[in-house]
Amino acid sequence: MSLQRDDAVATENSRVRPDEALPLRLYGNRNSGHSYKVALFLQLSAIDYEYVHINLDTNRAHRPAAFRRLAKFDEVPIVVYGDIVLSQSNAILLYLSRKLRRYEAMSEYDQELIHQWLFWEANRIGFSLSNLRHIRRLGLTEPELEIYYSNRTKDDLDRLNQEFSQGEKSFLIGERPTIADISCCGYLFWAREAEINVDQWPAVSAWLSRIRALPGWIEPSALMAARNP
Structure with missing residues (x-):
């Protein structure tokens, strides 16, 4: 352990x-x-x-x-x-x-859960939101791509919101923050540049507030x- x-x-x-x-x-x-x-x-x-x-x-x-x-x-x-x-x-x-x-993880199983979230982030929120932010921040005219990344981002936020709504936990792996939280939260602090209001996902917004409260x-x-x- x-x-x-x-x-x-x-x-x-x-x-x-x-x-x-x-x-x-x-x-x-x-x-x-x-x-x-x-x-x-x-x-x-x-x-x-x-x-x-x-x-x-x-x-x-x-x-x-x-x-x-x-x-x-x-x-x-x-x-x-x-x-x-x-x-x-x-x-x-x-x-x-x-x-x-x-x-880091507190157990071998928690380490596997961290891996799952890191792989998910790379293919989902770290991909969809980053591309949506790029399109909207630069004012690119890519309507089909914009709709695609917008829908994916909202799906990803739905998934995160569900994760924190279905159980009593403060962070993705439990009561302690791990690199899973650091990875998955990264682009969400730039969500407004992608014209995404995270407050529409209250459990995600509360999770981000807990991260903001971490010393440093x-x-x-x-x-x-x-x-x-």
Whole structure:
């Protein structure tokens, strides 16, 4: 059994490096919800790290050479932890949670439940809402795609609302937040940019309020702007 440490939820005044011999670097972008998920994990865990902003508006060939060498998929986020290079936000969360013992599962079964939610997020809310936000934020004229992603996003919010409506629990896996919550909540804090009012799903809205109440939580624009040029 792997127990989450009591200091997993830390405050801004107790920031630590995970290992002085293994500095941690995050490559991300201020508008990337996937970057925000990793930054939020580090923020809530009071883990010190170096941040490198990647301008995704530039041509891929013109992005920093160091980033292109590390990013096998040429996407953000990328985490470098010692000689370990990780890509894909949920894979990063899994590794860091296990390695740093932050926001991890309390049992083997709970770990499997976390995996389920991470895979669901990648194919559902982290896909549908992110694309809907992109279309509406940039004012793209893609009516068929907009309807498709809007319907998927609402279905995903229905699913999350049902999850919290059918039982007494504060977070996705139980009474403690895990990386499942950090992953699934990421883009929802940008829902208004997708013209989605999360208050229409009261159980989801209440869950997000509980996440906002975690010591150290910072909303996306403030957290990412604080570490961007």
